[in-house]
Amino acid sequence: MAWWSDVGVWIMMTMTIISFVQAEDSNRFFDFRVTYGNITLFKTDPPRRVILINEKFPGPELHLVTNDNLIINVHNDLDEPFLLSWNGLHLKRNSYQDGVYGTTCPIPPRKNYTYAFNVGDQVGTYFYFPSLGFQKADGGFGAIRILSRPGIPVPFPQPAGDFTLLIGDWYFWDEKKLKARLDGGRMIPRPYDVLVNGNGKSASTSLTVEKGKTYRFRILNVGFHRSLNFEILGHMLKLVEVEGTYTVQSMYPSVDIHVGQSLSVLVTMDQPPDNYSIMVGSRFLDGQSNYKLFLNYTNPNSKRSKVVPHKEPDNEIDYSIEQARSIKTNLTASGQRHNAQGSYHYGRVKISRTLILESSAGVVNRKQRYGLNGVSFVPADTPLKLADYFKIKGVYKVGSIPDKPGKKGMRLETAVMEVHHKDFLEIVLQNREKMVQTYHLDGHNFWVVGIGNRWSNWSHASRREYNLKDAISRSTTQVFPKSWTAVYVALDNVGMWNFRTEIWANQYLGQQFYVRVYSPANSTRDEYPLPKNALLCGRASNRHRRDFVP
Numbered sequence: 001m002a003w004w005s006d007v008g009v010w011i012m013m014t015m016t017i018i019s020f021v022q023a024e025d026s027n028r029f030f031d032f033r034v035t036y037g038n039i040t041l042f043k044t045d046p047p048r049r050v051i052l053i054n055e056k057f058p059g060p061e062l063h064l065v066t067n068d069n070l071i072i073n074v075h076n077d078l079d080e081p082f083l084l085s086w087n088g089l090h091l092k093r094n095s096y097q098d099g100v101y102g103t104t105c106p107i108p109p110r111k112n113y114t115y116a117f118n119v120g121d122q123v124g125t126y127f128y129f130p131s132l133g134f135q136k137a138d139g140g141f142g143a144i145r146i147l148s149r150p151g152i153p154v155p156f157p158q159p160a161g162d163f164t165l166l167i168g169d170w171y172f173w174d175e176k177k178l179k180a181r182l183d184g185g186r187m188i189p190r191p192y193d194v195l196v197n198g199n200g201k202s203a204s205t206s207l208t209v210e211k212g213k214t215y216r217f218r219i220l221n222v223g224f225h226r227s228l229n230f231e232i233l234g235h236m237l238k239l240v241e242v243e244g245t246y247t248v249q250s251m252y253p254s255v256d257i258h259v260g261q262s263l264s265v266l267v268t269m270d271q272p273p274d275n276y277s278i279m280v281g282s283r284f285l286d287g288q289s290n291y292k293l294f295l296n297y298t299n300p301n302s303k304r305s306k307v308v309p310h311k312e313p314d315n316e317i318d319y320s321i322e323q324a325r326s327i328k329t330n331l332t333a334s335g336q337r338h339n340a341q342g343s344y345h346y347g348r349v350k351i352s353r354t355l356i357l358e359s360s361a362g363v364v365n366r367k368q369r370y371g372l373n374g375v376s377f378v379p380a381d382t383p384l385k386l387a388d389y390f391k392i393k394g395v396y397k398v399g400s401i402p403d404k405p406g407k408k409g410m411r412l413e414t415a416v417m418e419v420h421h422k423d424f425l426e427i428v429l430q431n432r433e434k435m436v437q438t439y440h441l442d443g444h445n446f447w448v449v450g451i452g453n454r455w456s457n458w459s460h461a462s463r464r465e466y467n468l469k470d471a472i473s474r475s476t477t478q479v480f481p482k483s484w485t486a487v488y489v490a491l492d493n494v495g496m497w498n499f500r501t502e503i504w505a506n507q508y509l510g511q512q513f514y515v516r517v518y519s520p521a522n523s524t525r526d527e528y529p530l531p532k533n534a535l536l537c538g539r540a541s542n543r544h545r546r547d548f549v550p
């Protein structure tokens with residue numbers, strides 16, 4: 001249990017860790033009980049209803065090792081259906097367990113469901129979250145940490161401590177109220193404040209560290225709308241990991257973490273002992289107060305030094321774009337491999353299809369909707385993956401989302417894009433809005449090959465600027481205001497995978513679709529069969545499962 005010996009720190013952070021280290025057994029069993037609770041997040045507010053997991057807000061952190069089997073029995077004690085999904089964790093050949101409504105039936109109130117899947121070759125920092133409706137606004141999320149198997153080299157020395165910070169903006173309204181507003185076609189206010197590990201600004205939290213030592217900070221933006229900036233006053237941050245990929249290790253005075261993203265930095269306590277503020281503030285939006293947490297150096301005989309936040313250039317967006325472009329994959333480090341034993345390099349693969357996805361907003365049936373290429377997603381009555389399995393017709397429509405933006409206007413569809421197993425896609429995300437957008441693909445990482453300048457449109461000529469050498473591989477990318485981001489993705493994971501914005505209100509109002517990665521082979525080498533304990537619902541309720549012959 002050597003990798004989290006700083007128990008004092010964890011207690012101060014009011015975090016809980018569930019873990020057990022066993023020599024041989026790679027089955028990790030967890031029991032999650034999901035309940036409501038009341039907590040006071042801000043001193044002056046009345047208690048707010050939240051979703052607890054095992055009485056915790058945020059939920060317990062899962063510590064896993066590469067290739068572990070995660071077996072997690074989720075008991076739903078809420079008064080409405082519940083599902084957990086996994087942000088950035090790729091369920092290989094196993095979209096049935098992905099825990100979004102397009103793949104998995106919701107767990108009814110007072111029922112339970114046991115997820116079981118292998119975490120594969122991933123290492124790094126991920127999170128779980130409630131995927132249905134707006135439940136995430138009440139909590140129910142938590143971090144997942146996957147460590148390398150012993151003996152696998154990690155591209156930096158073992159840090160003296162490893163902290164997880166779940167940061168994110170937060171609504172005062174609870175999930176039911178938010179959902180009712182959106183269902184009624186009305187807008188909701190922007191999230192109000194920022195929480196760090198479930199603490200509001202009024203909570204006084206600190207992390208105790210020792211001078212001269214180096215610590216790892218895993219920072220995850222589990223919020224809804226705001227890009228956040230992370231800074232430790234007086235200290236430089238060495239970026240080492242982004243969503244499971246070891247990066248070229250560069251130093252930054254502060255790092256941006258957009259909604260749904262996660263990363264790790266190493267920080268050496270090389271300043272005079274003092275209490276240093278950790279600032280978590282919103283990026284690009286004025287008038288928002290910063291959240292502060294303290295870094296407390298242990299050395300009683302110290303003089304206080306005055307440290308101020310580093311001065312940034314006037315243009316925050318250009319600065320952030322520059323930072324985003326500087327994040328690269330360390331090609332010589334160990335870690336997840338996105339291609340079999342280096343059999344190809346992403347920069348040399350022939351692109352089988354180009355998608356240009358443009359965000360759209362519009363009013364349909366007098367209700368505000370969001371979409372991509374003029375199509376706004378509406379959930380079906382049956383998970384799409386189960387419709388596939390039981391061959392139930394008419395649940396979703398393949399080909400309903402065009403590859404390129406076209407006519408004006410907005411249509412409602414249960415949109416599924418069909419792609420072939422091993423297709424290699426170029427996806428251009430074009431943002432016509434003034435806000436930062438973030439997009440995520442389940443089941444896959446993509447290479448972020450190009451990030452446009454502010455006020456720029458993508459064109460064929462933009463390809464000349466692509467990084468075809470060491471682009472970062474990740475599962476969630478931001479698209480800067482009135483700009484574009486281009487990614488390459490190898491669709492090597494058969495299944496039904498959700499592509500969505502992480503801006504949660506937009507996601508709820510239709511800015512998402514599913515990618516059906518199809519293989520005609522009908523083999524468990526490509527896809528596992530429907531789990532034996534799978535819940536059935538909608539038009540699949542009375543179906544009888546047939547099993548693949550392995």
Ligand SMILES: *[C@@H]1O[C@H](CO)[C@@H](O)[C@H](O)[C@H]1NC(C)=O
Binds near residue numbers: 036
């Ligand atoms: C939360 O507080 C409300 C109002 O006081 C109360 O009705 C409810 O039972 C509480 N819920 C829990 C889970 O304690």
Ligand SMILES: *[C@@H]1O[C@H](CO)[C@@H](O)[C@H](O)[C@H]1NC(C)=O
Binds near residue numbers: 112113115533
């Ligand atoms: C529900 O939990 C029980 C144990 O509490 C377990 O035996 C059962 O398999 C679980 N059901 C599902 C569908 O996972």
Ligand SMILES: *[C@@H]1O[C@H](CO)[C@@H](O)[C@H](O)[C@H]1NC(C)=O
Binds near residue numbers: 247248
């Ligand atoms: C990349 O990883 C290697 C292998 O672990 C390490 O030695 C090297 O310092 C890293 N390079 C950079 C630039 O981060």
Ligand SMILES: *[C@@H]1O[C@H](CO)[C@@H](O)[C@H](O)[C@H]1NC(C)=O
Binds near residue numbers: 273296
């Ligand atoms: C930091 O603040 C705490 C609490 O206010 C205090 O106990 C501690 O001595 C301070 N440490 C330094 C180095 O100033």
Ligand SMILES: *[C@@H]1O[C@H](CO)[C@@H](O)[C@H](O)[C@H]1NC(C)=O
Binds near residue numbers: 206207297298
């Ligand atoms: C800072 O660290 C010192 C020494 O470990 C400890 O006594 C003190 O309580 C810490 N301060 C805070 C605010 O946690």
Ligand SMILES: *[C@@H]1O[C@H](CO)[C@@H](O)[C@H](O)[C@H]1NC(C)=O
Binds near residue numbers: 455456457
């Ligand atoms: C980008 O495209 C939009 C829509 O076609 C157009 O209005 C805008 O002027 C273009 N911007 C630039 C910088 O070319």
Ligand SMILES: *[C@@H]1O[C@H](CO)[C@@H](O)[C@H](O)[C@H]1NC(C)=O
Binds near residue numbers: 522546547548549
């Ligand atoms: C897949 O294989 C199973 C067992 O061999 C068979 O029952 C089933 O019909 C096949 N499905 C398709 C789509 O070919």
